[in-house]
Amino acid sequence: IVGSNMYATVDLDKARVSRTTMIECRHSSAQWNEFFRIYCAHNISFVVFTIKEDDPIGATLIGRAYVPVKDIAQGFIVERWVPILDEDHNPIAGNLKIYVKLQFLGVIRDSNWSQGIKSPQFKGVPHVFFNQREGCKVTLYQDAHVANDFNVWIPSPGKNYEPHRCWEDIFDAITNAKHLIYITGWSVYTEITLVRDQKRPKEGGGVKLGELLKRKADDGVAVLLLVWDDRTSIEEFKKDGLMATHDQETADYFRNTNVRCFNPDDGRSIIQGFQIATMFTHHQKTLVVDYENLEGGSQRRRIVSFLGGIDLCDGRYDTQDHPLFKTLNTVHHDDFHQPNFSGSSIKKGGPREPWHDIHCKLEGPVAWDVLYNFEQRWQKQVGNKFLIPIDRLREITVQPTPVMASDDTETWNVQIFRSIDGGAVVDFPEKPNEAAEVGLVTGKDNVIDRSIQDAYINAIRRAKNFIYIENQYFLGSSFDWRSNDIKVEDIGALHLIPKELSLKIVSKIAVGERFTVYVVIPMWPEGIPESGSVQAILDWQKRTMEMMYSDVAQVLKQKGLDTNPREYLTFFCLGNRETKKIGEYQPPETPEPGSDYSRAQQARRFMIYVHAKMMIVDDEYIIIGSANINQRSMDGARDSEIAMGAFQPHHLATNQPAMGQIYKFRMGLWKEHLGVHEDSIFQHPESVSCVQRLNQLADINWKMYSSDTLDQDLPRHLLCYPIEVAKNGAITTLQGFKNLPDTKAPVLGNKSDYLPPFLT
Numbered sequence: 001i002v003g004s005n006m007y008a009t010v011d012l013d014k015a016r017v018s019r020t021t022m023i024e025c026r027h028s029s030a031q032w033n034e035f036f037r038i039y040c041a042h043n044i045s046f047v048v049f050t051i052k053e054d055d056p057i058g059a060t061l062i063g064r065a066y067v068p069v070k071d072i073a074q075g076f077i078v079e080r081w082v083p084i085l086d087e088d089h090n091p092i093a094g095n096l097k098i099y100v101k102l103q104f105l106g107v108i109r110d111s112n113w114s115q116g117i118k119s120p121q122f123k124g125v126p127h128v129f130f131n132q133r134e135g136c137k138v139t140l141y142q143d144a145h146v147a148n149d150f151n152v153w154i155p156s157p158g159k160n161y162e163p164h165r166c167w168e169d170i171f172d173a174i175t176n177a178k179h180l181i182y183i184t185g186w187s188v189y190t191e192i193t194l195v196r197d198q199k200r201p202k203e204g205g206g207v208k209l210g211e212l213l214k215r216k217a218d219d220g221v222a223v224l225l226l227v228w229d230d231r232t233s234i235e236e237f238k239k240d241g242l243m244a245t246h247d248q249e250t251a252d253y254f255r256n257t258n259v260r261c262f263n264p265d266d267g268r269s270i271i272q273g274f275q276i277a278t279m280f281t282h283h284q285k286t287l288v289v290d291y292e293n294l295e296g297g298s299q300r301r302r303i304v305s306f307l308g309g310i311d312l313c314d315g316r317y318d319t320q321d322h323p324l325f326k327t328l329n330t331v332h333h334d335d336f337h338q339p340n341f342s343g344s345s346i347k348k349g350g351p352r353e354p355w356h357d358i359h360c361k362l363e364g365p366v367a368w369d370v371l372y373n374f375e376q377r378w379q380k381q382v383g384n385k386f387l388i389p390i391d392r393l394r395e396i397t398v399q400p401t402p403v404m405a406s407d408d409t410e411t412w413n414v415q416i417f418r419s420i421d422g423g424a425v426v427d428f429p430e431k432p433n434e435a436a437e438v439g440l441v442t443g444k445d446n447v448i449d450r451s452i453q454d455a456y457i458n459a460i461r462r463a464k465n466f467i468y469i470e471n472q473y474f475l476g477s478s479f480d481w482r483s484n485d486i487k488v489e490d491i492g493a494l495h496l497i498p499k500e501l502s503l504k505i506v507s508k509i510a511v512g513e514r515f516t517v518y519v520v521i522p523m524w525p526e527g528i529p530e531s532g533s534v535q536a537i538l539d540w541q542k543r544t545m546e547m548m549y550s551d552v553a554q555v556l557k558q559k560g561l562d563t564n565p566r567e568y569l570t571f572f573c574l575g576n577r578e579t580k581k582i583g584e585y586q587p588p589e590t591p592e593p594g595s596d597y598s599r600a601q602q603a604r605r606f607m608i609y610v611h612a613k614m615m616i617v618d619d620e621y622i623i624i625g626s627a628n629i630n631q632r633s634m635d636g637a638r639d640s641e642i643a644m645g646a647f648q649p650h651h652l653a654t655n656q657p658a659m660g661q662i663y664k665f666r667m668g669l670w671k672e673h674l675g676v677h678e679d680s681i682f683q684h685p686e687s688v689s690c691v692q693r694l695n696q697l698a699d700i701n702w703k704m705y706s707s708d709t710l711d712q713d714l715p716r717h718l719l720c721y722p723i724e725v726a727k728n729g730a731i732t733t734l735q736g737f738k739n740l741p742d743t744k745a746p747v748l749g750n751k752s753d754y755l756p757p758f759l760t
Contacts, residue, residue: 004053006030006062007444008098011048013480014489019443021432022054034432034442037127039457040104041481041499045069049098051084054444063092065100072104107461114507116464116618120649124415125458128439128451132415135402138366139445140624140665141166142672143357144310147319148199154667155679161664166359167194167317170306171202173289173361174212177221178301180388181213182288182374184226184279184642186626187274189246189313190253196331197316209312210253217258222388225254225261226377228282246313260386262378282424283309283626283639285359288371290396294403300553302398305370307642308359308624309472309613314337315355320672322354322608322717324578329585331702341525341597342608349587351606353526354576356672358470358612360624362644365400365477366414373642375417376425409650411662417451417625419633421643443637450636452627453495455645456615461502462651463515463617465686467501468666470612473628474498474571475540475760479549485751487698490598491540495634498544502551505568509555514686516568520673521721523573523607529596529745533759538749540760545571545723546731553729565729567691571721572698574608574673575705577714599742600617604710608717613643618653619663619685622646631760657683673718695720702734722747 018036052059063084072078081097107113112122126130140584146163154161171194171652174181195202203711207215217223226248254261290301291445310316315337328336328350336346338353341710362370380389388396404411421443422428428447429435436448442448460467477499478491501517508515521541527534552565591597600606614635615623625643627633633641651660669684674697681690698720705719722734733747740747 006051006053007059008032009050009052010036010038011050011064012042013044013046013048013479015042016050017494017496018441021442025139027752032432033132035436036441037436039454039496041477041496041503047102049082049100051098051334058664061087061299063096065098067102068098069104072102075106075109077103077200104162112261112458112460112462114462114464114504114677116462116654117620117647117652117659118654122413122647122649124413125417125455125645128415128416128417128454129449130369130416130451130529132413133365133369133400134411134413135406136362136366136414136646137403138412138414138644138661139164139169139361140365140622140661141308141310141359141361141670142665143167143319144317144355144359145319147197147321150320150672152664152668152671153677154664156659156664161661161668163668164361165200166306166310168197168200168202169361170213170312171195171205173287173291173304173306174216175204175526176292177216177289179221179290180288181216181223181226182286182371182378184282184284184286184374184377185311185313186228186283186285187246187311187313188225188227188250190250192312192314192317192335192760194312201318209262210250210301213259214257220475222386223259224374224378224386225250225259226282226374226381227251227261227263228601250376260382262381265451269291269364280632280638281640282386283633284373284377285309285626286374286642288310288367288374291363293398295446298398300398300405301396302363303367303371303400305362305367306359307362307370307626307644309357309611310359316354317356318355318357322574322576324351324354324576324604324606325349325584326578326581328352328553328587333585340524340528341410341591341595341600342528343592344597345589347589348588348591349585349589349601351600351604353606354472354574354608356574356608356610356612358614358624360644362414364403364412364414366416366644368400369416370642373416373425376427377420377640379426383704406649410612410648411650412646412648414644415455415648417455417623417643417645419636419639420449421637421640422683424446424640432593448636448639450634452623452625452641452643453497453634453636454490455623455643456629456634457499457500459615459621459645460497460504462621463504465618466516467504467520467618468616468685469629470614470669471575471629472522472609472611472613473525473537473541473630473633474519474521475537475544475630476634477544477547478540478760481543482546482550486543491760493540493544493631495629495631497629498548499551502548502569506555507551507558509552509561509568513558514688516570516686516691518572518611518685520572520574520610520692520718522610523575523719523722524745529740529743532750532752533755535745535750536755538745538747538753539751540749541749542723544729546729549729549731551729553727556727562727562750564725564727566695566725567688570695570696571723572609572673572722573719574717575605575701575714575719576608576717577603577605577705577710579604579710579713596743603742605705605714605741616662616666618658619666620647620651620653620658620660622662673716675716694718706737716735
């Protein structure tokens with residue numbers, strides 16, 4: 001072993017949860033001296049330390065050391081030499097040992113466990129890179145636009161819910177910027193227009209995004225773009241790339257202009273770099289601008305940031321109506337997006353793919369954290385070139401100070417979280433213990449920020465009454481999937497969020513308390529539904545759901561409760577259906593007969609694509625960002641992501657339900673999805689009456705959506721996810737719906753034998 005490069009891992013059964021840096025073993029007593037803080041939700045007997053020797057390709061197992069869980073379960077510090085054993089559990093040559101120190105801290109020792117945010121002085125998620133900022137202002141957006149006729153009246157004290165218009169606000173922010181416009185995106189498309197509502201015209205609103213950015217750059221504004229480099233967008237594939245992100249098109253558009261557009265590259269090894277660049281993405285969606293000072297009179301500007309799920313690209317503009325056909329001769333004629341059918345186009349007609357998403361605007365000190373994230377990424381990719389220097393920023397901007405007084409009932413406390421690693425940003429400490437001090441974790445050869453996952457875990461553990469989730473994906477905690485036909489250790493979807501949710505429900509049922517988790521996801525992940533990738537993700541999603549429902553069913557049985565698990569955990573999707581209208585767009589061509597496209601067009605229906613990445617906890621805390629609930633987004637070393645977690649200190653669910661802006665935002669979302677207000681029920685999402693009512697409405701909607709006849713427009717968008725949940729937690733398809741409507745694609749997916757599991 002002397003002279004070799006070694007590293008060690010911490011494994012909870014088959015789940016690898018931590019890994020040391022590589023060290024060169026110069027003598028027989030190698031030392032890592034590294035510290036790890038590990039969230040656990042695993043059913044195991046041993047904590048395993050695996051020691052490996054690094055090879056040019058792969059690694060060679062040296063041995064494993066085992067610490068029984070029973071030795072640490074009481075919470076005492078365990079510090080000892082542990083023998084390193086071979087695969088047959090025999091001591092390896094030389095009787096090598098590893099010295100470890102462990103302490104287990106059960107969730108009930110956390111003072112916030114199931115207590116919600118107990119005080120306005122709550123300091124946010126601990127042990128992460130960015131601190132929580134006070135005195136901020138948050139604007140919440142549902143979808144890219146809100147039409148004037150979307151009226152939401154919500155009975156509550158204080159200010160009524162006022163829907164805001166995301167792309168109008170972004171247009172204003174870009175138009176009014178004087179010094180900087182910094183954009184990160186998975187996709188940025190120069191040909192879109194941000195302002196399209198004829199009832200809400202704006203001066204200059206018809207300009208395309210690319211032209212608007214060029215004008216601002218020509219006026220002397222620093223316009224900097226970091227757009228993901230889709231490595232498949234080369235001639236050998238097709239210029240658009242497999243993801244159709246327009247990355248090459250956007251780069252070509254801004255070439256030889258004053259707009260600086262770069263496609264990030266992680267700078268990894270050739271093999272790993274190609275794998276990461278073609279399989280994983282830079283997924284953050286942020287906009288940072290300078291904005292006029294709230295106080296007026298001062299020439300100094302302030303920093304304002306936007307983040308969330310909405311890219312500035314085609315296919316994203318939508319309203320709460322989520323039309324399929326009726327806007328194809330107006331706002332969606334030149335923005336027809338339908339990637340779920342082969343050969344789809346505006347010439348062949350609808351249905352378009354409606355788009356539901358969530359975004360936010362951040363003002364105050366937290367906006368500077370989003371700026372710093374951009375600077376870290378830009379400096380890694382480009383260097384300091386083109387960035388406004390910090391000294392110049394001090395001259396032209398008001399420094400990070402609260403924009404809301406602490407006694408203002410509308411003030412917010414906000415914290416930024418990320419999934420990102422040292423391959424994408426500068427200024428991450430290289431020494432493991434220094435990294436740990438600022439909330440980062442180390443890998444074999446990398447430093448990682450995975451604070452988005454930490455934020456979700458902390459919020460779930462704090463939760464007191466209910467959790468409401470909208471997300472594009474929902475799969476994970478594969479370490480506890482049923483393993484009768486797969487090797488779970490090969491899947492790698494190890495993040496804890498699904499398991500944390502089911503364990504939260506289990507803990508509440510065990511003590512006789514109500515708790516409900518609502519999850520809204522797409523009917524299927526975007527793409528050809530019969531394709532191997534879509535079917536594999538549906539299979540992984542089913543395994544995740546089944547694991548969670550089994551947990552809930554088991555505790556219900558133990559408590560002697562004759563209740564269906566759907567009254568504690570329930571999944572929905574969104575869909576729309578439209579009757580044909582007079583004056584509707586008439587396509588000059590038709591889809592291929594017998595295709596999914598043709599069947600959906602004839603049935604006049606399609607799913608509303610849920611692209612949101614949001615979680616609301618007890619109507620008092622909200623997470624919004626770019627991160628999906630899958631390993632890619634939660635890992636930290638895969639897709640790069642950014643999110644915020646926020647609450648209003650004057651609107652907590654301590655002694656009565658929280659009724660601030662988060663509550664109003666949820667009610668606005670439910671109005672969008674359900675078309676009705678049933679305030680006495682919807683104000684208490686944890687209650688049996690509320691979950692039963694939503695399940696009832698969604699079940700009725702599904703029957704209308706899937707019916708062979710169409711007499712009227714679908715009155716509500718919320719559909720039950722098309723599965724049956726047995727009292728033992730087993731999942732089957734709804735009777736008569738083995739396949740997704742209008743397709744030949746199984747609802748529950750198919751196991752993939754070729755799709756790389758690390759794409760989970």
